């Protein structure tokens with residue numbers, strides 16, 4: 001790889017469809033082309049705290065994230081160096097013991113609720129996307145996902161939504177929409193928007209190929 005990797009930020013509220021959009025774009029390319037970095041994997045390590053205390057953390061506040069490490073890692077990837085990526089365990093509310101060595105790729109998609117909230121991350125992005133889905137749809141999607149995949153109960157999801165997710169979304173996530181170059185309504189089923197994003201990625205890759213000839 002001779003060109004510097006291009007960084008695409010995919011932001012949006014919890015349950016908006018960020019992961020689904022990102023996966024739909026990745027599916028159209030070979031594995032070696034796009035690297036996905038999830039901001040969620042960079043929640044601060046809480047292994048020193050008892051499990052009960054981890055339940056009280058506000059995971060929707062910017063201070064819940066170890067953005068120092070995330071900024072460092074994106075810098076490294078942009079400079080074509082490998083990183084030691086942490087792995088996050090939603091059921092245990094902390095990082096797992098696993099660390100994955102990740103090599104840079106031509107396109108890096110950085111995905112997460114608050115990636116446009118930190119100017120250091122915004123500065124590293126070439127294209128900024130905000131997935132914009134109504135709050136009622138987001139909470140329904142989140143309820144189903146968190147119960148099925150993240151080991152939560154109905155009551156805990158509702159409680160967390162009222163106390164943290166909704167207020168933090170209004171205070172910190174929603175205002176970052178103004179920094180986006182592209183706003184994708186409804187996320188995962190927006191095939192037109194996904195096609196446009198994929199075309200942009202194709203263009204970046206063919207430009208890289210032409211420059212390498």
Ligand SMILES: Nc1ncnc2c1ncn2[C@@H]1O[C@H](COP(=O)(O)OP(=O)(O)O)[C@@H](O)[C@H]1O
Pocket residue numbers: 012013014015016017018019020021141142144145186187188189190
């Ligand atoms: N357009 C859609 N229609 C139905 N379900 C969807 C759609 N987009 C996403 N989902 C589902 O909603 C949940 C949250 O979507 P996800 O992409 O994980 O959102 P985010 O990454 O923004 O939290 C997932 O279980 C996903 O499968």
Ligand SMILES: Nc1ccn([C@@H]2O[C@H](COP(=O)(O)O)[C@@H](O)[C@H]2O)c(=O)n1
Pocket residue numbers: 013014015018019040043059060089090092093094112113165
């Ligand atoms: N231990 C944790 C860590 C995070 N969350 C919630 O995840 C949401 C962000 O992930 P999305 O895939 O939904 O964008 C965020 O809203 C946190 O509340 C959690 O519940 N527990």
